[in-house]
Amino acid sequence: MKKILFLLAVLPFFAACTRNAVTGRNQLSLVPESQLQQMAVTEYQSFLSKSNVVSAGTNRDAEMVKRVGSRIANAITQYYTGQGKGDVLNGFKWEFNLVDNKEVNAWCMPGGKVVVYTGLLAVTQNEAALAVVLGHEITHAIARHGNERMSQEIITQGLGELVNVATANNPKVNSIFNTVYGPGSQLGYALPNSRNQEYEADHYGLIFCAMAGYNPREAVPFWERMMAASGGQKPPEILSTHPADANRIEKIKGYMDEALKYYKPVK
Template sequence: MRNKLLFFVCLSFLFACTRNAITGRNQLSLIPEEQVESMAVTEYKQFLSQNKVVNSAGSKDAEMVKRVGTRIANAITEYYKNKGLSNELANYKWEFNLVDSKEINAWCMPGGKVVVYTGILPVTQNEAALAVVLGHEITHAVAGHGRERMSQGLLAQGIQVAGNVALGKNAQAVNIFNNVYGPAAQVGVLLPNSRNQEYEADHYGLIFAAMAGYNPQEAVPFWQRMANLGGQKPPVFLSSHPEDADRIKKLQELMPEALTYYKPVSK
């Protein structure tokens, strides 16, 4: 029985892998993107209703988040259009909100639902660094990292419960969604790939920030500031991220490519 289950899991892995149109990497995909985006809308609205959203009409910071986010979104749209991949973003309805919280964090759900916490702004310090953060987080969404992690979670559960990989029931998908996007997402099978996803997010995040007219070189001092925060428990934004020195070294290696996309935009 165990051998049959393992065989089934292997088949599921092989036939459910798709090649990402932008990164070129094969990804496990057991859940349709449309379902993930629909779930994201529901969770996003619930999150906003339970947290203090800063009104952009009376806040320069909130207005900045929307401005930078919109420029990044436009750059991504242009990038995908130039690659003949506009359909990949057809269902994206971008939203950018600043939430009043000391937490040093920012994230983007599938479908373009973005939140920046006020706690990260003293670390970004300027629009270009914020653009680097948003480029990174939005890349996670457009590169299908959330769907990939959810699929890995389904596969991990299927190793224990026969048939669950193929069922894809909504209740199970919601549970996996919460595990992936919740603060306690600690499913062990996800961790080996998380750093690959982080490097992809760094790579394309730099490109998108540069295309939006922001100097990608601000990524290095930003991550240096993050590294200097210290403390035994890193900010949520750093969870499962590469070591600071490794990340900065990789960013420096990626910088020449990113700079080819950089065209400063006058304010």
């Protein structure tokens, strides 16, 4: 009897494991992606309403953010449509905004809601390096890394939570969403998995950057600048959701030959 109850308990987890069309990896996906996209629209609009959004009509940096983002989004759309996997991007309505904030950061929510902080541009220094960052952040969204992390957090809160996952008005699900996607937030409970997601975002982000016509080689000097900018103040990799910069750079060098196969410079 106990074995039967155990199987009934874990069966939903197996049913919720799907093969990701981007990475090819099996991952847990308990929350409908369409629901996450709806929640993202609300959170994104709320964030922008409270932030100093830089106008692309009057600012060259803001225009650059939109241009680079749109080129990467278009390249990804063409690539997956050509492979017959266009449903990867179902519901995506891309938005790219530059926000006046000294923090060195950028992020992408489900459905293609992207923000770049002005503080990042001092480190990217050029359009190709910005493309490296946006390719990375967009990969997180299309590879559904946030859904995977939300699903893991739902499990840690107990099997009973699964009953109400499907309702968008569930306050606990909303709370988990804000923990995963809220600007500047991190989930520390699954650090090794988060680092794996970071490496996936680096890997496929380089490919998407190259597909959009930007030189993926800019990734190495960019991360070297990031390492220098940190001044050695980052925590050890074991305590961080992100890989140590030196380890990340070595991984990126290993991805480079593959990415360069897709590289055709912007004319």
